[in-house]
Amino acid sequence: MVMIPSPCGEGEGTVAAGVAERGAGDDRGMASTFQRGKVQLVFGAMDADGDGALRETDFDALAGRWASIRAAGDAERLTAIMHGWWITLAERSRDPESVTLDDVLTVVDLLGQMPDAVDATAEAMFDAIDEDGDDRISPAEYQRMIEAWNGSPTDTAVIFARLDADGDGTVSRTEFIRHWREFWAGDDPTAPGTHVFGTPPTA
Ligand SMILES: [Ca+2]
Ligand SMILES: [Ca+2]
Numbered sequence: 001m002v003m004i005p006s007p008c009g010e011g012e013g014t015v016a017a018g019v020a021e022r023g024a025g026d027d028r029g030m031a032s033t034f035q036r037g038k039v040q041l042v043f044g045a046m047d048a049d050g051d052g053a054l055r056e057t058d059f060d061a062l063a064g065r066w067a068s069i070r071a072a073g074d075a076e077r078l079t080a081i082m083h084g085w086w087i088t089l090a091e092r093s094r095d096p097e098s099v100t101l102d103d104v105l106t107v108v109d110l111l112g113q114m115p116d117a118v119d120a121t122a123e124a125m126f127d128a129i130d131e132d133g134d135d136r137i138s139p140a141e142y143q144r145m146i147e148a149w150n151g152s153p154t155d156t157a158v159i160f161a162r163l164d165a166d167g168d169g170t171v172s173r174t175e176f177i178r179h180w181r182e183f184w185a186g187d188d189p190t191a192p193g194t195h196v197f198g199t200p201p202t203a
Contacts, residue, residue, distance in 0.1 A: 031105045032187055037200040039108055043101050045149045045197070053098040059086040066148030072131040081124050111185045122180035126173050136170035149197060159199070162192040 031039070044050075046058050063082040067075035090096050093103040111118050129137050129145045142163075143156045163171050163179055171179075182193025194200065 031108055034189055034200070035108065035187055036101075036105060038183065038194060038197075039104055040101060041200050042149070042197050043104055045151070048151065053100055054086075054089070054104075055098050056083075056086050056090070059083060062148060065151055066145065069144050069148060070131055078128055081128055084124070085121075108184060115181070115185070118181055118184055119177060121184075122177045123173075125180065126176045129176075135173060137172075137176060138170055142171065146198070154198075159195045162195055165192065 043054065046054055046062055048058060048061060059082040060079060063075065063079040067073075067078050086099075089099045089104060089107060092107050093099045126137070129141050131141050131144075132138075139157065139160050142160050143154065146154050146156050146159075160171070161167075163175060165175050165178075166172075179191075179193030179196050182188065182191045183196045186193060188194065189200075
């Protein structure tokens, strides 16, 4: 835990308190311009009507889009996973009914100190993407996830080849978790994990 000395010399704040204390004029926080572009990519794909705010219905709609193009027939499980994302973001949002890009970045700022939470999300996402449960993400399984996110046909062949670090034709659980950590908590434009959801404009 990082202690923040108070001006009067007694008491201290946690990192979370420090984030909460940052004023409205200091919303960009610790996220770099590059990290912002990366998160913007995910945010923009989920913000279907483009009004700059995510609502609970956006998360349900994404789960529905994804379930509709899968063979797995597990719409309830996908809805539960996406609802978990919504709860995590909404409870840290200024407005509990809608989440802005700055709200998401506030959470992203904290992820570097929450490795267990990041890994838990990676495991849940891996299990969701792996429709046939063979503990491998195939190119087709990956493409369906991305197309659900984007809501449109997307060529994922080049990105998939980068994510498949050992070149065996699939993305293993180990490979995926490493990329997921890089995407949410890393700041390296050249890392394959940067491209989990596509290529940010600044990479
Ligand atoms: Ca699979
Ligand atoms: Ca592989």
